[in-house]
Amino acid sequence: MILGPVAQIVAFSLCALIAIAGALGMATTMSMFRSGIFLMASFIGVAGLFILLSADLLGLLQVMMYIGGMLVMILFMVLFSHDPGGAMMAGMQLPIIEKFFSLGLLPREQKQDEHDQNEQSGHGGNGHQPMEQNGQDDHAGHADHGDQDAEQNGHDEHAGQNGHGGHEDHEHMDMSMTTPIKKPAAVLAVLVGVILVGLLLLRPAWPIVAATPNPNSAEMVGHLLMGKYMLAFEGAGLLILIGIFGAVFLARAGHFPDERGREARVAVDAQPTAPEAPALQPVADADPPDAAELVGVTEIQTRRNLEKDGRGEQ
């Protein structure tokens, strides 16, 4: 496909902008669903760059594999990971994004990112306004899920907070999508980007060939796959087979702990031996156990039983 120079430049800048802005939005937005959509935009941009580089087969493959296959998996995972507490989807407030701006992570693209988000929430019908009227739980990240989903999240969150009891504030602090090393990670990423771009700009002398590739690239790729790279092709097939087996084996329907067993396991994991030592001591001394120690022993007993239940069911 031969484009004019102006069309080439326009297409390249459009695709590059979509790819980079999509990846940046994926990395910085607080809503996981929105991250998936941004990732799809980034894939489309990279597919456009592939097509511009006259690797049209790979552009098609990119769209089919990533967007048709992997993104469905990603969105399934995002929908699946609505945990009690709504921890991952929550916490998208403007100050956080403002904080991202102030981190210096490509601030020019950040504006584009914010523009995209505004556009997207505008398309979403019930955008930020209904969510902001709620006031108390200002989860603007839920904005593109519609009211029903947001209500579901709110319900889950309240249930989770009731379950967790005392440390609500800690949970609320812990709701952000990023780890505490966000700032060093951003610094490292910017550093890597600057170093890579600097190296590219300092060493522009690759032996560039002016020849145009065969337009029938699918045939060439097919011949190579069936000839020179037969072993790699078969290895990829074997890898896919093993991956299917592994995924099915890992995610097979089995017996998993119910709520009681899970809570017991979490409690046991939290303090594995601490309550056991003082309770066993009086039993070894053969003192007549008074009421408090009896309570302690029975508590340990029930906890052990619960743990056994959890392990056994698994």
Place this chain on the structure above:
Amino acid sequence: MIIPLTAYLIVGAVLFAIGIYAVLAQRSAVMILMGIEVLLNAIGLNLIAFWRFVRPDDYSAQIFTILIVTIGAVEMAVGLAIMLLLYRNRQTVQVDAYEELHG
């Protein structure tokens, strides 16, 4: 061929940096997988750019990119399965909820 090779490589480098940030800074395992996909995309873009500009007669780069896409798909599927397992055990897929793996 108006667009120079360096422009494509810069796009790839920026994508790579963003992917590194996403992998390091995100808390949810899903987001980490997304970051890995962005990293793989950047690598594929670099491969294809070098193929187009340096060796347009040798189609090995496209084979490599196809293999990268395949490995990414398998990794995503296995990652999803592991995530399902983790979620069933602890009701969360946030990676710092599994601190006992510190060793």
